Amino acid sequence: MSDDMLLHFSSNSSNQSDNSLPTKMAKLEARLVGKVSSATGSQQPPQTQQLQQQQQQQPVWSSLSSASKFVSAEDLSEASSSSDSDDENGGEFLIQANTLKRQKIQGDGNLPVFEHVEAATEGTQKIVEPMESKASSEGNRRKQGRGRGHSVSSRGRGSRANDQTKQTSSSTVTPSNGQLENSFHKDSRPKEQFWTDQRTSLEEEVTSLRAKVAALEEDLRKCRQEVSDYQNLCRQLEKELKDIKDYDQQMKPKRTKMISDLLIAVSKAERQEARMKVRQDSLRLGNVGVIRAGTVISETWEDGQALKDLNAHLRQLLEAKEAVERQRKQLKKRQSDKGDASDAESSAQEEDVLIQDEIYKSRLASIKREEESLLRERDRCELDKGRLIREMKRIRDEDGSRFNNFQILNNRYALLNLLGKGGFSEVYKGYDLVEHRYVACKLHGLNAQWSEDKKQSYIRHAIREYNIHKTLVHHHIVRLWDIFEIDQNTFCTVLEYCSGKDLDAVLKATPVLPEKEARIIIVQIFQGLVYLNKRAQKIIHYDLKPGNVLFDELGVAKVTDFGLSKIVEDDVGSQGMELTSQGAGTYW
C-alpha cells in the first residue's frame, strides 16, 4: 500500500470519531480476503494474496470515491440519501465507504470532493503500474468501465442504480491490477468528456435561459408600455367622460327646455285639433245654445245637422208607415163592404185585395228595416254626442283652469293638457322630465272660500290618500309616484298615466258589453282588490265605481282614486267597520 494510500486511510480514520472503526476495517479486510480468494482460487501463495488484498482494497475505495465524486458533483444533497440506500443494501463494506464520503463532505465543508477522489486515484495508479501488462483482462476492463460509467451516470436516478453500482463495485474486486489501472485511465476520459458535455450543456442552458430572460424582459417592457398606454387611454377616456358629463350638465336645461317645448308644441296642436273636432262634431251632433226666457238665461242642447237629418228621416218613415197602415185598413174595409157581389166577381176582387195587402205588408217591412238602421245610426250619434258633450266640458274646464298654460311643476313635471275635472281636483296629462315618462298630475285645489277647518280636513284626506296609495304596488292598481305642494291652497299628486278610457266611458260607449270582455275586466279589478286585502294593512277602497277603473294603452284595468279609502285597523274583529265618514263613496 502506497504512502498516499496510507495517508488517505489515516486521514479518513482521523476524520472518523467512531472507535469501532478498526474493528470494521478488520472485518472489511477479512471480507475482501474471502472474496478475492474465492475469485482467484486458493493456489496463489499467501504473499501474493496479501498483495492482491492490499491492491484490491484500493480499487474499491477509488471506485467508491469516484462514485462519491460524481454524486457530490451532481448533487451533494442527494449523496446522503444515496448513502442511506447503500447502507441498507450494501452491508458494512459500503457503509464504510459512504460514511467516509459523508464525513468528508461534512468535514471539508466547501472543500471539493474531487481532491479526495484525485488523491485516491493517484494512489491507485501508483499501485497498479507494475500490473499493467495483463492483456487478458481487456474485456473485463471494458466491462468495468461500462459498469462504472453506467453506475455513475445512473447514480442520481435512485437506489436501484445504487444497487447496480454496488454490484459492479463488488465485481471490480476480482480483476487484476492491470485491469484496474486501465479502467481508471479509461474512466478519467469519459469523466472529462462528461464534464465538458455537462459544462457545454449548462452553458447552453444558461444561454437559453439568458435568451428567455431577455425575451421576458422584452415582454415585461412591452407590458409596461401597454399598461402605460392603457393608463393614458384611461385618463383620456376619464377626461372625455368628465367633459361629456360637464357638457351633459350644461346641456341639461337646454335639453329639458327643448323636450318641454316639443311637448308643449304637440299639446298645443292636440288642443287645436280637439277644438276643431269639437266644432266639426258639434255641427253634426249639436251644440250648447243659450235660451233667454225673460230675464233668465239658461243653457240648452241643440242637436246638430246629422241628428236633425236622422230624426227627420225617422219622422218621414213613421209617416210613410202610417200612410201604408191607413191604406191597408181602407183596403180591408172596402173588401168587407163588397160582400154581396157574385161569386166570380168576388173571387177576382179577393185576389186583388190579397195582392194589394201583400204590397202594403212588404212596404211596411222595408220601412221597418230602414227605421231600424236609422235608429242604430241615431244611437251611434247619441254616443258621439255624449263624447262631444264631455269633450266640450273638458275644453271648457281646460280653458277655465289656471294651470292651462303649460307650467313646469316642481322643476320636473311639464303640465300638458287637461284630462278631466273631478269634484275638487283637476287631472292633467304631464311629462316627468327626470324619469322621462308620461304621468297624470292631479291638482288638488282648496277653495279659498272654505273655512280653515274644511281646508285642514281636505288636506288630511289627501295626505291619507297619499300615505295609503304610495305603498300600493300592483299591476291593477294605479301607481302613485310623487306628491308636492304648489302653493298655499294647492298641492299635486303624481300618478301613473292611463291613456285609455275609464270603465264608465267604456260602458257608455258599449251599453251591452260582451260577457267575455266583462269577465276579464272583473277579474282584473278583483285581483287589485285581493291585493288590497292580502297586505298586512288591509285597505277598503270605499269608492269603487266604473269611473275609478282606468285602462292603460294596452287595455289593462287599474283601480284608482284612494281619496276615501280606509286602512282596516287590527282591533276591528268580526264586527267589521262602520261607514261613519260623511259622504263616503259616490251617491249614485
Ligand SMILES: Nc1ncnc2c1ncn2[C@@H]1O[C@H](COP(=O)(O)OP(=O)(O)OP(=O)(O)O)[C@@H](O)[C@H]1O
Ligand atoms: N291616472 C290617470 N290617468 C289618466 N287619466 C286620469 C287619471 N286619473 C284620473 N284621470 C282622469 O281625470 C278625470 C278626473 O279624475 P278625478 O279622479 O279627479 O275625478 P273623478 O274621479 O271623476 O271625480 P271625483 O274624484 O270627484 O270622484 C277622469 O276623467 C279620469 O278619467
